[in-house]
Amino acid sequence: MSKKQALTEFHRGSILAAAERLFAAKGTEKTTMDDIARESEYSKATLYVYFQSKEEIVNAILLSSMVLLQKKIQAAVEHYGNWFQAYDAVCDAIIRFYGDNPTAYDTTIWEIPVNVDPEQMDKGMRDILQVGDATNAMLADFLRRGAAEGVVRIELPPNETVLLFWAALSGMVRMADSKNGYMGRSLSLERDVFLRHGARMLLDAITKGRTVE
């Protein structure tokens, strides 16, 4: 990578970092380009030098974190011989992912506009979906492996189960992170403990035997 490219990458990174902070605090929708300019200490016009539109910024953040997530999940799946340990590592990766990328709630995959046929939607969005699909496929394989090892219930269709699992876990993280939502108020649980329990609960839903604490 040339020095120029590196510098460009650096600036894009600074902008994305600033945007990410703001998105986390106020949500994508409520964050304006002015906000990002102020936070990143570039002028508003400069933002448009490095990104074509606000949407591109949002997508870039999402994509990069999804790629990161994909790598973490892959690492978890490949590193642990023991299926249960791998499971824990996978959950951990996902939980961290949402923790670090609140953006993922807003703009995620689940928010794609209806009327667009997948062929001609933004390159950016397509990339994101592709990474998501790949990650899902990886998890489905992981489930099959568990089934082969005799720990995952054989009757579960892997692809659908991955989706359900993913949805459930993300819902839990969402709740855990809800600023001053239920969690902090009624219960006094650490986010981490809460989510560990959640992961365990979903494990029970998927595996054969009772988990021994």
Add this chain to the structure above:
Amino acid sequence: MSKKQALTEFHRGSILAAAERLFAAKGTEKTTMDDIARESEYSKATLYVYFQSKEEIVNAILLSSMVLLQKKIQAAVEHYGNWFQAYDAVCDAIIRFYGDNPTAYDTTIWEIPVNVDPEQMDKGMRDILQVGDATNAMLADFLRRGAAEGVVRIELPPNETVLLFWAALSGMVRMADSKNGYMGRSLSLERDVFLRHGARMLLDAITKGRTVE
């Protein structure tokens, strides 16, 4: 309730009904006060006679639907002697709730602004949280009943489990409803089937024995 109050209630209801339709179709954010005025056939200014702000409308809708949900859950819990049947009815109620109230995704409890300390936040928001708490308490009782009947795993702390359950299920509905998100693309599943499987999966996570199909 005086005649005047009744009339006021009527107008508020008309407005809320219109707003709900629009929110369902376009989301809270994308719906403008102009839209609501047009749909409800009041003038925009009149909206402000019955509601202090757009936010109040959003909250009012949320509150009313949460009250409805509460009633449905209560009915389910109380109506079925069989715990499993009651469980199904509860899931059904929640799924329907999110189906009818996409608003619940946007503005839900999980979206409360950070900087507000719970003491002095909007009356509206407090009401919503209160209903949510009551509903949760009801579900926790339902879990305890299951434990007492020997079907729900005894070691699960009811309050926390309710939260996790709720979060997981809402995550699933969210995914199922994501317009042309993962669901429609990779799998070709009916929303209903998908969610029934999800509910079953969570049941497995909560109950003792393996569920027999």
Add this chain to the structure above:
Amino acid sequence: MSKKQALTEFHRGSILAAAERLFAAKGTEKTTMDDIARESEYSKATLYVYFQSKEEIVNAILLSSMVLLQKKIQAAVEHYGNWFQAYDAVCDAIIRFYGDNPTAYDTTIWEIPVNVDPEQMDKGMRDILQVGDATNAMLADFLRRGAAEGVVRIELPPNETVLLFWAALSGMVRMADSKNGYMGRSLSLERDVFLRHGARMLLDAITKGRTVE
């Protein structure tokens, strides 16, 4: 027309008048909505209450003046039994039209974007073209009448000739009005005299005999 409509019409008129002044001074392109707001003494947002877009303002000005022109030309053609007198009146109307509506240079008919198929272009633009067509047809008839009376050269195809005549005359007005263009500098001619000569010149091009001064 109801009182409300009348008021609306009044406001639209005020805005259009202001816009017209600015367009005349700076051209359509260089005139901003802020300018129009300031000049018309409405807020910028109010402009959008009465017009959907800047384009609509431009078109409205153009349309109204073209309708006016059409009426004047019709009056001229119908009022004078003598063809030559009618011709003078027609020229006068056109000259005045461009004098009062410098907008007509910028946005005129001659500026229509290429790629638009006439069926689905703005209602506004279609109206303008329609009035233009009608006016042209009227002038073509006037030419035929002259031919029938033996004063206009018989071999000229009316429709094309109208177009050429119109183009030539508008070019002349354009030059006469060019702020400090050639006119004022080299010659010291009154705009009116200059244009009267122009109209006479075009008359010579169209009619049979030499005009006697």
Add this chain to the structure above:
Amino acid sequence: MSKKQALTEFHRGSILAAAERLFAAKGTEKTTMDDIARESEYSKATLYVYFQSKEEIVNAILLSSMVLLQKKIQAAVEHYGNWFQAYDAVCDAIIRFYGDNPTAYDTTIWEIPVNVDPEQMDKGMRDILQVGDATNAMLADFLRRGAAEGVVRIELPPNETVLLFWAALSGMVRMADSKNGYMGRSLSLERDVFLRHGARMLLDAITKGRTVE
């Protein structure tokens, strides 16, 4: 001219050529400095090394093409012994001029800002006006020659007539070129045919006898 000057001239030429292509395609207003930089394959900043502003580029193009026009007209006038043939050549040159230089419509002489008193207006603009004046003078002489030869009507004041002729012809070209304006719609005439007829019409306005086809 020193080597350095020659090089500078070369670069200016490249830039102007690129700009001209763009102006022809999109108009002066819609062409950005970025566009010109891309098309000319210089950096945007370099453009400002060779030209002080966008306006200077526009003016330079205009000037160069007006000089070209002047030469063509001069050639036409000097080359043809027969006045009518020379007239045709002159018209042809002017028509081509506008065909190749749509810029001439936008920025032309007729668009000079009001508030500037001729003394202290841009050097660039003054140059343009000067060339225009010279060209006009040449045409006036041509008219006088025609009068001397007995073909042009003696009573026409040459200077004024040149202006009128020029204005009329440019108006016709303008109309002929209006993308899908009147021309293409109602009539189906070739641009060339249309303009030839226009030139003939103006000839009739200027000369004594009826033109024999």
Add this chain to the structure above:
DNA sequence: CATGAATGAGAATTCATTCAT
């Protein structure tokens, strides 16, 4: 000289909200 990088100053448009009647 040439240029990559940065930006100030707009531009059109939108929308929740107020207020006089």
Add this chain to the structure above:
DNA sequence: AATGAATGAATTCTCATTCAT
């Protein structure tokens, strides 16, 4: 009570121009 009318404050995005290297 009901509303027509008006608007301040944003919002996204654009573009000619400057300047350090």
